[in-house]
Amino acid sequence: MIETRGLTKRFGGTLAVNxxxxxVRPGAITGFLGPNxxxxxxxxxxxxxxxxxxxGNATVNGRPYHRLRYPLREIGALLDAEAAHPGRSAHDHLLCLAHSNGISRARVADVLDLVGLSAVAGRRVGRFSLGMKQRLGIGAALLGDPEILVLDEPMNGLDPEGILWVRTLMxxxxxxxxxxxxSSHLMNEMQGTADHVIVIGQGRLIADEAMAAFVAGNSLATVHVRAPHPMVLQSVLEAAGGQVRKESDGSLTVIGLSTSRVGDLALTAGVAVHELWTRNDSLESVFMRLTREHVEFRADAPMTMAGA
Structure with a gap:
């Protein structure tokens, strides 16, 4: 288990974590989200x-990291895929880490096979693609067969097969x-993978709850309805306080009224309803709305290219 209590970090005049x-509890994937x-x-x-x-402080299984006797056996991390020495082979990189933590040579071979790098184990890391370096970094994190895995953007540079592999592994x-x-900026991936979510902005905690509850509790649910007489129904819904937009396919999108309320109003008005459904926001929509004021770099308008 990972715990932070009052964790704060300043770099000069910049408050990075507040x-x-x-x-972070066992038995779950906790997504760590926030703007750049x-x-x-x-x-x-x-x-x-x-x-x-x-x-403040951060502890791993109740102790600061520097007090762990064999840290790789308790917590493995991928924080920077470029951390391996470019002149060292993948095998030797893992072997060096294994020696430092009392891990057997046999485990190195097992991990290389697990991350799909056995065929290039003797190749220098400097010749690896970003995706291969990501796999090697994950291999280093898994080397001690730890109880905790910390991954910072583990899917960067991976192809679809690699992303599926990381998802299945987690x-x-x-x-x-x-x-x-x-940690990841791939919101759709996180929504489908993480059980719990921690969201921060400008170093401060914004949310810490189950993924499903976070999305549902912060969604602006919209009701969609399809009827043979949409203009009549639109007038009825607007009179009841709904915000209604007619879509290009003839259906109506309604904000401010529940699905049951829309159905009851249609029944009272004698308007037949062919389809009626509710759509909640995605994690991406919720995240963008909640972190809008915490974005460090924002592009407000498209650039006009010279000569365009």
């Missing part, structure tokens, strides 16, 4: 002992009662 208190510059990577670095907190890891803490 009084962050969260828990929100403090996600800094938080992960403090958990792994790479940055010292200005105040689900399998959590299903064994272990903890997965993963």
């Amino acid at each position: 009084d962050l208190s969260v828990t 510059g929100s403090g996600k990577s800094t938080t992960m670095r403090m958990i792994m002992g790479l940055d010292r907190p200005t105040s 689900r399998s890891f959590a299903a064994q009662g272990r903890a997965v803490f993963v």
